[in-house]
Amino acid sequence: MRYLLRRMSQMIVLLMGVSILTFLFSTLAPGNYFDEMRLNPQISAATLASLRAQYDLDRPLPWRYARWVKSVAHGELGYSFAYNSPVAPLLWIRARNTLLLTLTAMLLAWGLALPLGIWSAESSGHLADRFISLATATLLVIPELVLALGLLILAARSGWFPTGGMVSVGFAELPQLGKLRDLAMHMALPVSALVLSALPVLVRHVRAAVAEAMGAPFFRATVAHGIPRGRLLYRYALRAAANPLISLLGFSVGALLSGSLLVEMVMSWPGLGPLLLEAILARDLYVVIGGVLFSTIFLVCGNFIADLLLYWADPRIRAGGNAR
């Protein structure tokens, strides 16, 4: 329990730090949301000044930060100038879509990486291993942007998959099963871009960790006991290799979030990505801060879950974790 509490307090301190950091960045900003209105001769300087005052843009930074923290406490996360509404509900809708994409990609990537990595480690030096190594090496040199654009062109030219958005026109009229199918078709492209770019790193780590476990004396003992191959690999080798892989799970959340941001913008998936870009271009201050904060929350949650898993999977941590 103390372990949990300590981790929670660390998370809160981190989020505070990130919010202060983004606020500090925001002081670097030349100009604000209302600056473009200066070009409009019908809006007087007095109106602009009163607008700035209304949204507290003329107040000093610490005051604005305090004000923002208060609005966070109310669950609002500040106010969007462009949407004329509190930021939190805006972000929630988009964050749901981002999570849908990221979680699906994560499950798929790990679901593929574990068997592939284990297979590769098991057949070390043989044909399957060589093939998997070659494939991961190839995927590793293709950056996400290149991959996503390439898939998009492929889809656009072949017409196999829809190339943008999350649902088709007329989605609301579809039957339940049709809705699911439509969503899946739209997800296919972004998810495969994310999975393909995450896969090589994961497979290599799984291979390395399992190969190490297979070299350990306990593994030879289990082989000598005559335990079936499949059980041997998945029950014993994987369990022993779990510790670094669970740490990697936490890291892969961050990579997938960044990847998803890019893929969303390339494939116009209505997630946090396009909203953030739009907010940056419009200087919609609090939406940018909120977006960054949301991504940090996801990342921290991912790390937290990884830590919990580790706590559950590795008795050494249960014994020593509190002592530290």
Added chain:
Amino acid sequence: MMRRRRIRRWLVALFVLHAGVVLAGFLAPYDPVEQDRQHAYLPPMRIHFSEHGHIHARPFFYAQRLREGSFEEFTEDPSNAIPIHFFSSGARYRLLGFVSLRVHLFGADGARLYLLGSDGFGRDQLSRILCGGQISLLAGLLGAGCVVFLGGLLGTAAGFYGGWRDVLLMRMAELFLALPWLYLLLALRAFLPLAVSPSRAFLLVIVVLAAVGWARPARLVRGVVLSVKERDFVRAARGFGAGDAHLVRRHIRPETRSVLLTQATVLVPQFVLAEMTLSFLGLGIPEPVASWGNLLAILQQYSVLVSYWWMYLPALAIVPFFVGYQGLANALQVDVATPKIEGKRGGILHDEGALYSPAPID
């Protein structure tokens, strides 16, 4: 010695790749901003070696004209064969920024040769990719240089002096490492001026890259400095009365060099990619200057995406550089793909998984 040979081989490969980009003005047949509105979105041309069964002494191509009954599809004009000249004279360019020259590797009189097609303004894709590479690679190299310098400086300061400086710097570094790198990149970019001239935009991109990337090398260097500081030869030097500056310069900095070198190898391609991402999103280098990122930006239009596949070619330009830098990093025996992940024992932030931020390649 095997290792040394491998490193040398990758260095040579990288040298060739970079030389190609440095000599962009010579290798590119045209000025990258020169327009030819008559030939917008011209697909890559074919080079011919024979006509009516006769082999020509020079390779040639056919001039393009609009297909009968079409306003955008081009076809070869078989009556107008144009020979390709090598080392021909063309648009003026500056080699390495100061040698003014007119000679190009190849060119043609009478019509323009579009080896990789043309864009919406009829600008030559090949020339734009080559010259765009100069911008993108320079941004990556300068960004990585800044980060290595900054990271080395801050890491050494934190490790050497310890105390509150160490705590402050390392907490800052953790904060930077905690954010997903692309969010951090965009957040930083968000609060810098948006509409700026290409040269200022270039500087801004480098500033943003340096601000995002300093944390990891700083942490790594700090670790090295902490261990070196306690080594006997450093203590001995201190005992002989060496000052801080001398200690750092003579005994500590050389030890951090290999870490920084490998970091640079890993960072350069990632920063090139980061520049591409920023420019692709319209937050980096603006038109008409070419960079690999803003050459791709046009693909955000669906019609271009469907019809003009050769606009995707700039994306592939970075792949050989990735291969080269990853090969070099592997040869330097940092396996980029499988950084050592030790099992961890609680705590939010760790230095493992060097690939995971600010690392776009995973």
